[in-house]
Amino acid sequence: MIEAHDFTAGIRHHEEEWRMRICGLQKLAMVDFPGKLAATVFTGGCNLRCPFCHNAPLVTHLEEAEHFSEEEVLDFLRRRQGLLDGVVLSGGEPLLHDGVGAFLRKVRDLGFAVKLDTNGCFPDALASLLEEGLLDYVAMDIKNQPEKYPLTVGVSGFDIAPVRESVHLLARSGVDYEFRTTAVREFHTAEDFLAIGRWLEGAPRYFIQNFVDSGNLVGTGCHGFSPQELQAFAALLQPFFNTVDVRGI
Structure with missing residues (x-):
């Protein structure tokens, strides 16, 4: 486990390094952006070290990750105008990067809708994107109930x-959004999901995603739940949200 100040202290002091570090491009994503065919752009780097994270190359092994220039990605998107509806910006944690707003303006200028995946740790950056109208959909990861974060x-x-x-x-933005939690046997219980429900009550959508070992985890010793257990968690959460569903079963 890292100390909070150990990892984050120097990140934003290296503006050029972190302006926009693109480490992956999925050219067609059919389910990542609700109702849209999209491309997914992955940024490198994250301020968290969730042991169950399946994108270790984008978190702890950046030197081994691919690298794409911003112009390479934009050139690809220009060739997909009229074929794709949107772009998903994921990570890692995209809001670590000071250049996110500038990049998304260019994506918008090409006519694409934008979805952001974020861990919610950078509200100032999120507020700026929301206020500028650069986001059509936000998926925010909720790691656990507050006490177990x-x-x-x-x-x-x-x-x-x-x-x-x-x-x-x-909740105040007027932008479509969802909360989602990756369910990991070593970290989550029924009581934790109830606490999450009480915390986020009234949100439009909440999804439980079953942990799947990608082979590229940040940590070790993590396991998912059975479909029956996941459905039981979802049933506990139904009273708190407009929509509750389970992914990954």
């Missing part, structure tokens, strides 16, 4: 206040 995200002394602020921002 430091353990779950692998950051000792983690401050959940920014995550709470991002939750409030989305």
